[in-house]
Amino acid sequence: MATYRRITLTENGGVTVVRFIDKKIVDSGTIEQLGDELKALVETDKRNMILLNFEGVEFMSSAALNKLISLNSKVKGAAGRLKLCTLRSEILEVFKLTRLDRVFDIRKTEEDALAAFKL
Amino acid sequence: MSPSQYQGYPMSSVEPIWSIDRVLPSDLDKGHAVIEELMAALESAGWEGRDVFHIQMAIEEAVVNAIEHGNKRDPSKDFHIVFKVARELAELTVTDQGEGFDHRHLKDPTEDDHLDQPRGRGVMLIRELMSEACYNEKGNSVWMLKRRSPAEEEG
Numbered sequence: 001m002a003t004y005r006r007i008t009l010t011e012n013g014g015v016t017v018v019r020f021i022d023k024k025i026v027d028s029g030t031i032e033q034l035g036d037e038l039k040a041l042v043e044t045d046k047r048n049m050i051l052l053n054f055e056g057v058e059f060m061s062s063a064a065l066n067k068l069i070s071l072n073s074k075v076k077g078a079a080g081r082l083k084l085c086t087l088r089s090e091i092l093e094v095f096k097l098t099r100l101d102r103v104f105d106i107r108k109t110e111e112d113a114l115a116a117f118k119l
Numbered sequence: 120m121s122p123s124q125y126q127g128y129p130m131s132s133v134e135p136i137w138s139i140d141r142v143l144p145s146d147l148d149k150g151h152a153v154i155e156e157l158m159a160a161l162e163s164a165g166w167e168g169r170d171v172f173h174i175q176m177a178i179e180e181a182v183v184n185a186i187e188h189g190n191k192r193d194p195s196k197d198f199h200i201v202f203k204v205a206r207e208l209a210e211l212t213v214t215d216q217g218e219g220f221d222h223r224h225l226k227d228p229t230e231d232d233h234l235d236q237p238r239g240r241g242v243m244l245i246r247e248l249m250s251e252a253c254y255n256e257k258g259n260s261v262w263m264l265k266r267r268s269p270a271e272e273e274g
Binding site: 026027028063 | 183
């Protein structure tokens with residue numbers, strides 16, 4: 001199993017729930033490490049039902065968004081499903097401005113997102 | 120390199136509460152450190168909420184673009200940052216020593232064909248999140264301005 005320092009993982013009904021350790025995902029080293037860990041989730045640990053819970057995340061730069069886009073491609077490639085939840089309104093606004101809200105399935109709460117995996 | 124050797128846009132005539140005029144090497148850690156300074160100054164000047172988020176996002180894009188794309192992380196190249204904070208306005212210019220780019224003919228990252236591309240959103244975000252933004256002719260300098268939102272629109 002891969003080692004994770006930027007994220008914590010829990011399992012809920014077959015879904016890997018990912019939470020972020022950093023409140024501000026902006027430092028380039030942090031973003032690179034986060035990207036590697038998200039990639040390892042799929043490639044090394046073979047998780048393909050993933051929920052990214054952004055509770056507590058106050059800021060993320062577009063470099064971090066790029067890592068999410070790469071993760072989305074990997075999950076799709078593994079015939080998996082990826083959802084996001086609990087985005088701060090300002091971060092959700094960025095997803096809407098960039099139309100990435102059409103790429104990602106974004107839910108308000110973890111409960112909503114987990115229920116959506118069952119659909 | 121001294122700041123006088125750079126040419127950016129003329130700054131506004133608003134008297135700032137705080138300002139910075141600095142030349143930095145093409146180092147992301149140093150870039151992020153100065154951004155932390157700028158954000159602390161903004162908050163000390165009473166800015167908060169969505170405006171602060173927008174400014175931080177735009178500054179991050181501008182500084183990272185200058186270091187990574189403009190200067191190609193060349194340690195021999197610097198970038199110049201000028202930031203002024205007033206009660207109602209925040210103004211920023213970032214200039215790199217690169218060759219510039221064609222900012223008038225960028226791919227639209229919101230088009231369906233480009234949505235899943237992992238790059239190319241920085242310039243769009245700067246233009247959308249700031250009240251005004253523009254590049255110089257060459258494309259190696261960006262100027263941006265944020266007007267503080269009325270209090271009832273924040274949060």
